[in-house]
Amino acid sequence: MDFAINERQQQLIESAREVYARKLKPFIDNNDVHSADGTRKLRKEMAHYGLLGVNMPVELGGSGLPLLDTLLLTQTLQACDSAIGSIAHRSSTGAVGAIAKLGNEKQKELVKRSTAGEIGISIGITEPEAGSAATEMKTKGRIVGDHVVIKGHKQFVSAVNANDYTVLYCRLADTGSAKDIGAVIVPHDAPGFTRSNGTINMADELLFELYFDECKVPVENILIRENAFGKLISIYNGERLGSISRMLGSAQAAYEYALAYAKERKQFGREIADFQGLQWMLADMRIKLDAAKLLTYRAAAGAGDTGLPDRLETSIAKVYTANAAKEICDDALQILGANGYTKDYPMVQRYTEVRGGSIYGGTVQIHKNMIAAEILGRKNDQRKKN
Ligand SMILES: Cc1cc2nc3c(=O)[nH]c(=O)nc-3n(C[C@H](O)[C@H](O)[C@H](O)COP(=O)(O)OP(=O)(O)OC[C@H]3O[C@@H](n4cnc5c(N)ncnc54)[C@H](O)[C@@H]3O)c2cc1C
Structure with a gap:
């Protein structure tokens, strides 16, 4: 087992950060990227820098990267800005994945157009x-x-x-x-x-x-x-890991912001990072972040060349990350005091970004049902019996 990020992955992360700082941030600052029109323009811009559909096969316009690299890219872009994290996820681990795997030749043209940033x-x-x-x-x-x-x-x-x-x-x-x-x-x-x-x-x-x-x-x-659910579920697990990576990116950004803030802000004549109460919060945040990443990367690495992650590993990563990301963002907000609770600081935004993760892609309760069914070797039929 190798837990280190390899050189290719490190380069991918660094070049994504650089493209964001040099090109995408100025674009986001100058456009309403939350409008439909702005999203379309941002998608085109991201395609121009090769940030869309990176796991799609080369013949469909992608770079053929493994699932783990794709998730690292989504996580990195999400930590920069949720608008680009969202587009990166949808173009690689979104609905397009089902078309790439199961579509006929004509349908696969849509994958090429998605990777080129022409459609969503x-x-x-x-x-x-x-x-x-x-x-x-x-x-x-x-x-x-x-x-x-x-x-x-x-x-x-x-x-x-x-x-x-x-x-x-x-x-x-x-x-x-x-x-x-x-x-x-x-x-x-x-x-x-x-x-x-x-x-x-x-x-x-x-x-x-x-x-x-x-x-x-x-x-x-x-x-x-x-039997779409039966046929798509293994592809859909890749999609789940994509949205989990977005939660990891948001939680990472919130943690880093709170860490820096705790070393700047002074009360009682000392940095608030000197107080053990806050040190333990920061330690817990880091433990949860690392654990969530490791569970997610395990599920992604296990997908190998198929790009199809194991369902038990996916559900475990999903439940843990959804809960951990919520707690990390909530603690980050707390460390900023009243500033954290205002929209002048990014903590409210980061908390709201991760909150939906407990609901979409199967709620955490539904994933726990699936985990229990798997480890007990039972069926997961929740329907009322007559
Ligand atoms: C941000 C966001 C984006 C979304 N995007 C999409 C999208 O693009 N496409 C799409 O089709 N859908 C999308 N959804 C919808 C999402 O998939 C559903 O919200 C989700 O499946 C839960 O369904 P529900 O909201 O109707 O909750 P309900 O099913 O009504 O559940 C209500 C509560 O009951 C619990 N519950 C239900 N059944 C059980 C059970 N058997 N055991 C234990 N607890 C149970 C749930 O966990 C939940 O807490 C999105 C949701 C969100 C929040």
């Missing part, structure tokens, strides 16, 4: 009555001639306003089983597709409702005919 791709799973119980979704696609005709409703879908396609999970058969669920690539200009204006979440990001009213897309847009 969302993922639509959650419904009003099917959150954690995702396989109880009702959205349905009927095959009519050369088209899939979709009826239904999704909610809490990220980044739709700045994206061009959604990988939509929906029922493509009528047996009532979870295996009926397939995945269809829906362009956002498809007839019958509309979206809400978005709900603002705690981190000031928009989450959208998607409406499919006899929405028509060609049958060639079907990515998976059946």
Whole structure:
């Protein structure tokens, strides 16, 4: 077992930091990168510096980097600024991964366009009555001639306003089983597709409702005919590690900020870092950060050439990091006192960035169910028995 970051990974981290400082920070300072238009421009800018889709195969415009390198890049960019961490994650470990692994040649063109920063791709799973119980979704696609005709409703879908396609999970058969669920690539200009204006979440990001009213897309847009959850879960674990890396980046930034602040701020005539109460907080923050990184890197390194991480290792990394990142950002805020609680300092922003990690990609409770099922060797069926 080798725990050291190798030379290639170190170079990747350093060059990402340098591109951020020299090019992306000035761009972010001069543009509203949180608007849809600003996100699109920022995505193009990041593609120009080779920061998108780095784990995608070279023939699809990527650099073919291993999953662990990809996560280190996402983590580094997230620590610089969440807007770029988010785009790096979506273009590499987002919905695009499923298209790269399972798509036909035409569908794979979308991967090239995503890596070039021309388009963004969302993922639509959650419904009003099917959150954690995702396989109880009702959205349905009927095959009519050369088209899939979709009826239904999704909610809490990220980044739709700045994206061009959604990988939509929906029922493509009528047996009532979870295996009926397939995945269809829906362009956002498809007839019958509309979206809400978005709900603002705690981190000031928009989450959208998607409406499919006899929405028509060609049958060639079907990515998976059946058993999408079964087929996609190993790919989806890579996506989970991508969002975990974003939490690591935010927690790292909060920890470093608090550490520097504690050495500057004086009370009682001394640096507040002299007080043991704060020293132990900083020590705990560092222990949690290192442990979260090691669990995440283990899951990523274990994926090897397949890029598909183990589900138990992924769930363990997810639960630990979601809790640790929340605690680290909360302690960092505390170390800054009232300053930490204002929006003049980055702690509030960092806390809100990691808070959602306990909910999306499967809540921590659902991941604990999965861990328990795995270690007990039992099925994870949570449905009420009649
Ligand atoms: C920032 C953010 C971004 C998101 N982006 C997307 C996206 O792009 N696409 C998308 O499709 N969805 C997205 N989601 C939605 C997300 O996947 C769901 O919120 C999540 O699956 C939980 O569903 P729910 O919110 O309906 O909670 P519910 O399922 O209603 O759960 C409520 C509470 O009950 C607990 N609970 C439920 N069942 C069990 C059980 N069996 N055992 C123990 N506890 C249980 C949960 O842990 C939770 O605490 C996003 C969510 C957030 C916060």
